[in-house]
Amino acid sequence: MGGRDGAIDKGPSLRARVHLGFLTPRGWGLFVAGVVLLLAAWIMGRRELLNISLFLLAAPLLAAALLRFGRSPLNISRSFHPAVAQAGDAVTVRLEPGHSGPSPGTLLLTEALPEGFGPGPEFLYPCAAFTYRLRPTHRGVYPVGPVTARFTDPFGLSERPGAVDAASSLTIVPVPEQLLPTSLAGDIGSHGQARTSKLSTPDSFDVMTREYRDGDSVRRIHWPATARHGALMVRQEDYQSTPRATVLLDRRPASYRAGPLSSVDQESVPCYPARPAPTTARFEWAVTAALSVGAHLAALGYAVQVSDHRGTPLGRLSASAPDHATETYSGPGADLDLALVLAALGLETPTQHERHREPAGSAIGVSAAVRHSRDPLVLITGDLVAAEAHQWVESLGSTRPVGVLAISSGSAAAAATMGRAGWNVAAVPEGTTVADAWARLGGLRR
Known part of the structure; x- marks a missing residue:
């Protein structure tokens, strides 16, 4: 098995193989000397040798017990700059060690890095701070740490490797692509901003009052305001509404297996502290597309809902979602919120209904809320066959504007x-960017 820089790994030492690492060579020397003196005291019948042997036997064992059950005097504060980074960007990790109680002396500390990042950096304590840089190339939530050290007693008789702190989560989000404005079902104005539709759901309802005028309905009289002003007052209603759009991301593993893009250079997405989520190169493209389209629509003024092929909001499925209850994203921070949701999202794993071998058609079935909505929708999926296309049309209907980005080798039917x-x-x-695919789509039909 190869070690660092191609050196040959000689394997664990004899002490490690027989679990003798809790004592140092000095400690084992005292222990062996104690055994020898104990035998000499028994053979020679000398009480003074017995006392010395018991001391030599007890000293290293007592030192090992104190290290084993004692608390680590060190503490580590770890911070990331930036706290959330995009894939491919450098992240500066800063470690600030300290101690409580007596100083543990000089220690060699080692930071544990995620799998695939190589050996962790080492530094000596005491020091004010230690910094190093990471450059994750894929999205996910990575475990960074813990810092480990080998603690010894003041006399050097025993040693104990141990973690100084717990691992910290480093979130790496996918990188969106900039998309050109397109017409989205007539809801985009001449300046690229979405305008209110009568199908929009009011996000805020502001009630104002004015004096009663001839012809006003009696039902619009605002009685609390009438009592306050001493004259008939009626409601003057002003709705402020936000148009909505939906992005559906197909998470079925079967959609992202075939074709040239399926050559996988990353088979899982780290989701610390949960188990890694499965992914493929084709699904990574789909995730980038979902983020790019969602952020683009949010910038145009839409409240964007991102869901999977079952209509489940992705915020409920992702380990990296900042708020699992949030279903729509809008406003200036929508792009970051969407990126956080998609950071640790993987392909769908086998569920109970699949283990029970329900009909294949049940794999596509969006929720009633998505099915009956008339909001514009963008479907991002993988390879399509005619039967699946029929299922999608039956699930979503033909009464709304729908655009489909399919990571497909092409299925004319x-x-x-x-x-x-x-x-x-x-x-x-293969090789098409999300921006080019969006331009080829040309937005949704009016």
Whole structure:
């Protein structure tokens, strides 16, 4: 097994193989000397040798017991700059060690790094601070740490490796691509901003009052304001509404297996402290597309809901979501919130209904709320066949504007099925960027 820089790994030492590491060579020397003196005291019948042997035997064992059950005097404060980074960006990790009680003396500390990052950096304590840099190339929530050290007693008789702190979570988000403005079902104004639709749901309801005028309905009289002003006052209602859009991300593993893009250079997404989530290179493209489209629509003024192929909001499924109860994202911080949701999202894992072998058609079935909505929708999926295209059309209907980004080698029958429903379909060949795919899609039909 290869070690660092191609050196040959000689394997664990004899002390490690027989679990003798709790004592140092000095400690084992005292212990062996104690055994020898104990035998000499028994053979020679000398009480003074017996007392010395008991001391030599007890000293290293007592030192080992104190290290084993004692508390670590060190504490570590770890911080990341920036706290959340995009894939490919450098992250500065700062470690600030300290101690409580007597100083533990000079220690060699080692920081544990995530799998695939190589050996962790080492530094000597005491020091004011230690910094190093990481450059994660893939999204996910990575465990950084803990810091480990080998503690010894003041006499050097025993040693104990131990963790000084717990691992910290480093969140790496995917990088969105900039998309050009396109017409989205007539809801985008001449300046690229979404304008209110009558299908929009009021986000805020401001009630104002004015004096009663002839012809006003009696039902609009605001009685608390009438009592306060001493004259008939009626409600003057002003709705401030935000148009909505939906991004559906297909998470079925079968959609992202075939084709040239399926050559996988990353098979899992770290989701610390949960188990890694499965992924493929094709699904990574789909995640980037979902983030890019969602952030683009949010910048145009939409409240964007991101869901999977079952209509479940992705915030409920992702280990990195800042708020699992949030279903829509809008405003200036929507792009970061969406990126955090998608940071640790993986392909769907086998569920109970799949283990029970329910019909294949049940794999696609969005929730009633998504099915009956009339908001514009963008579907991001993998390879499509005609049967799956029929399922998508049946699930989503043909009464809303729908755009489809399919990471597909091309299925004319599936594209034709969706086209007959009034959908726009863009099949993405290998090497196509999300921006080019979006431009090829051309937005959604009016």
